[in-house]
Amino acid sequence: MSDATGAALKATVDPDSVRDFLRIDPGFLLGDESLLGELGLKVDGGNVIDFGPAALAKAAAAHRREASVRQAIEDNARANYSAQAQTHAAVIDLLDARNHSDLARRVDDMAMLRFGLAAGVMALEGPSRVPAGWRPLAEGQVDMILGDAPIARMGFFAPALPLFGDRAETIRSMALVRMAIWEPRREALIAFASKDPEGFTPDMGTELVNFLARVVERTAERWPVL
Incomplete structure (x- = not known):
């Protein structure tokens, strides 16, 4: 036929x-x-x-598809477990910070060593003093960087590249998360960068980076900016 x-x-x-x-x-x-x-x-x-042979071939193909889906689910579960374990260890590292400068160093180390990123940066709006190791921002610059995103911006955003200093040329994607520290409130930003264009994408969930930002935010409030 x-x-x-x-x-x-x-x-x-x-x-x-x-x-x-x-x-x-x-x-x-x-x-x-x-x-x-x-x-x-x-x-x-x-x-x-x-x-017969044709029916067996169909059954074998269905089995392969099922095995492939099961493998993908298992791989995803292992990746999630690994990410959770790294996040828990990262939080302990951050909570051990001794001052603002040490906290900024730990954020950068955490990004590179635990999550395989290119950089982790903390930035704070002026006009008063900015802690050592933090990037200074002009007032209102956090809003400019985040644009329409109230909390986090994912993907590539060229105007944010100066945050990463001499590593800026290698950056292909980033996660930018708003923080608010002290009273009176000062706007701040934590930025994670990747050399991979797919490292951070606009459709990616922000739960992990937002959680880390909240930990850094609360830890930074231990010490005043003099």
């Missing part, structure tokens, strides 16, 4: 009607060895339909 003929029959025949007919008269199928052969089936001596 040609593909065109098969397509025409499929368009005119109701599959439910075919199934109902075979349920009522199963002997029609069992008695047509030619049709069974085309379907990859055969009838054994006990009048039981046996799977």
Whole structure:
């Protein structure tokens, strides 16, 4: 049967009607060895339909698809577990910071050593003093960098490249997260950068970077800026 003929029959025949007919008269199928052969089936001596090569091939293909999906789920679960473990260890590292400068260093180390990123940077709006190791920002600059994103901006944003200093030329994507520290409130930013264009993308969830920003925010409030 040609593909065109098969397509025409499929368009005119109701599959439910075919199934109902075979349920009522199963002997029609069992008695047509030619049709069974085309379907990859055969009838054994006990009048039981046996799977032929075509049916076995379909079953094997379905098994491979199932195994592939299961492997993907397992890989994703392992990646999530690893990320959680690294996050817990990172939080402990951050909480051990001795001052603002040490906190900034730990953020950068955390980004590179625990998450394989290119940089982790902290920035604070002026006009008063900015801690050593933090990037100074003009008032209102956090809003300019984040744009329409109230909390976090993911992806590549060229105007934020100066945050990463001499590593800026290697940056291809970034996560920029708002922080607010002390009273009166001072706007701040934590920025993570990747050399991979797909490291941070606009459709990526922000839960992890937002959680780390909140930890850094609370830790930074231990010490006043003199």
